[in-house]
Amino acid sequence: MTVEVREHQKTPLWRNATFLKWVAQIGVLIALLALFALLGREALKNFNQSGISFGWKWLSDPTGVDIREGIDTSPDSGVRALAVGMVNTLRVGISGIVAATVLGTLIGIGRLSKNWIVNKLSTIYIESIRNVPLLLQIFFWQAMALVLPQLTTDDVGTYWFKASNKGFGLAWFRTDGGFWPWMLFVVAGIVVGRYVSRYRHRIQEETGRITYPGLSWFATVIVFAAVGWFAWPILRILAPVWHGIASFFRALPPIVYPIVGAIASIGFAVLWIRNFFESRRTPAGFGKLTDDDWFRVIFAGFSGIALAIVSFVIGGFVLTTVGGDKATVAELIGRGIANVFDWFGRSFEVTSGSPIVGSRPEVIVKGAGFVNFSEGGVVMSVPFFAIWTGVTLYTASFIAEIVRGGILAVPKGQTEAAMALGLRRSQYLRLVILPQAFRIILPPMGNQYLNLMKNTSLGIAVAFPEIVQVGTTILNQTGQSLPVVLVWMGFFVTLSLGISAIVNYYNRKMMIVER
Amino acid sequence: MTMHETTPERVLGDDIVIAEGVKKWFGDFQALKGVTTRVKEREVVVIIGPSGSGKSTFIRCLNRLEAHQEGTIIIDGTELTNDLKNIEKIRSEVGMVFQQFNLFPHLTVMDNITLAPIWVRKTPKAEAEATAMELLERVGIPEQADKYPGQLSGGQQQRVAIARSLAMKPRIMLFDEPTSALDPEMIKEVLDVMKELAASGMTMLVVTHEMGFAREVADRVLFFDYGTIVEEGTPEHFFTNPQHDRTKLFLSQIL
Numbered sequence: 146m147t148v149e150v151r152e153h154q155k156t157p158l159w160r161n162a163t164f165l166k167w168v169a170q171i172g173v174l175i176a177l178l179a180l181f182a183l184l185g186r187e188a189l190k191n192f193n194q195s196g197i198s199f200g201w202k203w204l205s206d207p208t209g210v211d212i213r214e215g216i217d218t219s220p221d222s223g224v225r226a227l228a229v230g231m232v233n234t235l236r237v238g239i240s241g242i243v244a245a246t247v248l249g250t251l252i253g254i255g256r257l258s259k260n261w262i263v264n265k266l267s268t269i270y271i272e273s274i275r276n277v278p279l280l281l282q283i284f285f286w287q288a289m290a291l292v293l294p295q296l297t298t299d300d301v302g303t304y305w306f307k308a309s310n311k312g313f314g315l316a317w318f319r320t321d322g323g324f325w326p327w328m329l330f331v332v333a334g335i336v337v338g339r340y341v342s343r344y345r346h347r348i349q350e351e352t353g354r355i356t357y358p359g360l361s362w363f364a365t366v367i368v369f370a371a372v373g374w375f376a377w378p379i380l381r382i383l384a385p386v387w388h389g390i391a392s393f394f395r396a397l398p399p400i401v402y403p404i405v406g407a408i409a410s411i412g413f414a415v416l417w418i419r420n421f422f423e424s425r426r427t428p429a430g431f432g433k434l435t436d437d438d439w440f441r442v443i444f445a446g447f448s449g450i451a452l453a454i455v456s457f458v459i460g461g462f463v464l465t466t467v468g469g470d471k472a473t474v475a476e477l478i479g480r481g482i483a484n485v486f487d488w489f490g491r492s493f494e495v496t497s498g499s500p501i502v503g504s505r506p507e508v509i510v511k512g513a514g515f516v517n518f519s520e521g522g523v524v525m526s527v528p529f530f531a532i533w534t535g536v537t538l539y540t541a542s543f544i545a546e547i548v549r550g551g552i553l554a555v556p557k558g559q560t561e562a563a564m565a566l567g568l569r570r571s572q573y574l575r576l577v578i579l580p581q582a583f584r585i586i587l588p589p590m591g592n593q594y595l596n597l598m599k600n601t602s603l604g605i606a607v608a609f610p611e612i613v614q615v616g617t618t619i620l621n622q623t624g625q626s627l628p629v630v631l632v633w634m635g636f637f638v639t640l641s642l643g644i645s646a647i648v649n650y651y652n653r654k655m656m657i658v659e660r
Numbered sequence: 661m662t663m664h665e666t667t668p669e670r671v672l673g674d675d676i677v678i679a680e681g682v683k684k685w686f687g688d689f690q691a692l693k694g695v696t697t698r699v700k701e702r703e704v705v706v707i708i709g710p711s712g713s714g715k716s717t718f719i720r721c722l723n724r725l726e727a728h729q730e731g732t733i734i735i736d737g738t739e740l741t742n743d744l745k746n747i748e749k750i751r752s753e754v755g756m757v758f759q760q761f762n763l764f765p766h767l768t769v770m771d772n773i774t775l776a777p778i779w780v781r782k783t784p785k786a787e788a789e790a791t792a793m794e795l796l797e798r799v800g801i802p803e804q805a806d807k808y809p810g811q812l813s814g815g816q817q818q819r820v821a822i823a824r825s826l827a828m829k830p831r832i833m834l835f836d837e838p839t840s841a842l843d844p845e846m847i848k849e850v851l852d853v854m855k856e857l858a859a860s861g862m863t864m865l866v867v868t869h870e871m872g873f874a875r876e877v878a879d880r881v882l883f884f885d886y887g888t889i890v891e892e893g894t895p896e897h898f899f900t901n902p903q904h905d906r907t908k909l910f911l912s913q914i915l
Contacts, residue, residue, distance in 0.1 A: 566824070576775060
């Protein structure tokens with residue numbers, strides 16, 4: 146039987162699905178670009194009318210901003226002040242993420258415990274913490290710290306630990322003269338240890354003898370660190386090498402950096418497209434690409450070219466440095482790299498001191514009747530304590546629920562099979578249940594990390610100088626609202642995308658292989 | 661043709677499983693109402709009965725996946741009590757195969773099999789892997805060692821589960837409906853492995869609906885209903901001359 150096509154006419158364009166799809170894609174792209182252009186023009190117009198010139202000069206202008214704590218308490222420029230704020234945000238955020246993960250996991254497991262007291266305590270923790278607004282909790286911890294005893298002249302002295310309403314002082318370590326040369330030994334130990342562990346792993350595979358590859362790696366690092374502790378002054382001979390590298394970068398024409406940027410972005414796009422074609426390849430040859438596939442390829446290609454152009458534009462951007470002279474971004478990058486190597490060279494010229502020394506908090510009299518901690522040890526200020534404790538405990542309560550859900554989602558048969566094989570509770574939790582729960586837990590966990598990072602911006606409520614607080618001060622002084630907001634947004638977007646990328650990487654790595 | 665004709669008769673040894681008046685409640689519901697039986701070394705006991713009759717609960721009590729509340733269970737001379745040391749000892753001597761296989765999906769077939777020997781028996785990895793390969797050859801799938809459970813068929817997964825239990829060198833094997841979740845064409849490959857295991861002299865307690873297997877391999881059949889053993893005897897007795905009305909009714913429904 147033959148099939149007869151009764152009407153064989155050309156499909157008109159307005160009924161052609163492929164054509165319409167392309168039109169829609171291109172249309173959306175153009176509309177989006179137009180919207181941005183329009184908004185940008187409006188913003189500039191309004192700025193001009195209000196007499197504030199939109200610009201970035203405030204980045205290099207000296208500021209009168211005093212920052213209560215951070216890597217630099219009296220920054221000499223706007224960009225420096227923002228950098229201090231960013232570092233403070235990261236300090237709260239990263240240490241908070243680590244602490245919240247550990248605490249949340251323990252409480253999540255505790256809530257599944259058959260021990261009645263542990264179980265109820267965990268439940269009470271979760272229910273009380275996650276049902277109270279975070280801002281109130283931060284105020285609560287601030288209030289708790291502020292009722293601690295005041296520092297008086299009686300308190301002058303050195304401590305291992307000291308709690309007061311000026312913060313908490315704790316004995317800690319600090320780097321000393323030989324730190325960087327010693328670190329080179331440690332890094333060498335890690336690299337050499339990798340080869341040692343690989344070698345011993347191969348021996349184990351070949352002979353079946355237990356050779357402890359991981360342990361030997363660790364031992365190698367310890368040996369290198371121990372030798373380096375005494376031998377670091379001999380690395381002085383490397384100081385001229387670092388300075389030589391610095392001079393090399395100083396002599397390099399600045400145009401090199403945008404060229405490298407352009408090659409990298411185009412190279413990345415080409416690589417992506419090649420991998421994409423590779424992933425569409427079937428044993429029978431190349432599969433047919435769909436329209437969506439072509440959109441992706443074209444988009445990747447355009448992005449690569451666009452980024453290459455952008456790297457030249459940014460590279461040629463002229464900035465005023467803090468010193469007052471003008472330089473392009475490319476020149477500044479070159480100077481920055483050279484300065485890092487020069488600084489490295491100077492660190493290697495040091496011959497006195499140990500790599501790391503212990504350091505204890507010290508209470509001293511600072512001016513008439515004014516008593517406070519001096520440089521020693523680590524001092525956790527009251528604002529830092531309030532915001533850190535607040536976001537950590539708050540996020541931990543959500544993480545606990547995620548961990549509990551993840552563990553419950555692993556089928557009961559897994560526990561039974563592991564028990565029937567004779568594995569103990571601690572063993573099967575670690576070897577069987579948690580690895581499977583981890584895959585379920587990871588994506589929502591990433592969300593909590595993002596939330597914690599963003600919630601650090603509540604530090605402004607207790608005057609903790611994180612990026613939003615510092616930015617607000619600059620904004621009030623200069624009136625440059627839009628640029629400051631752009632910096633904030635850029636910072637948090639970069640941070641969030643970074644966290645997402647890490648989480649996604651692990652997520653892909655941990656995926657269960659299915660048919 | 662039966663296995664008994666092709667392999668030498670297995671010589672039964674001493675009592676290795678002793679259950680005396682075992683009772684078990686789930687809340688108000690009494691699942692076991694005093695189960696008493698003894699299993700000899702190298703004996704193959706098939707347990708049949710309608711669903712909810714307590715047959716699965718009984719064998720799950722034998723390695724303390726469920727805790728019995730009254731009565732005595734003695735496995736290879738060790739009494740099953742709250743004593744963690746006894747429970748650990750018994751679990752490492754009693755292997756179990758489940759209806760849903762319960763392989764660890766995040767580990768390869770090889771790692772599934774070597775996990776318990778390495779962590780419980782402290783066997784060196786190389787030795788555990790060599791044993792695992794032998795077992796995989798015994799169950800007929802040595803080429804699947806590096807795959808993940810999700811990449812195998814149901815029958816293959818169940819055979820890996822059997823190999824995983826055997827890796828602990830158990831003295832007794834419990835099977836909880838090992839073929840109920842399998843497609844018909846895969847049931848035979850699993851039953852063949854179990855027959856080979858029985859012929860090799862393993863003590864086995866098998867909960868199953870496979871009457872062919874019971875008739876061919878079992879030394880003794882227990883019929884469970886309402887939490888007690890209603891009738892027990894040789895397969896010949898069971899399938900030709902059942903005594904109890906409930907046994908007759910059950911057999912008439914499934915045969």
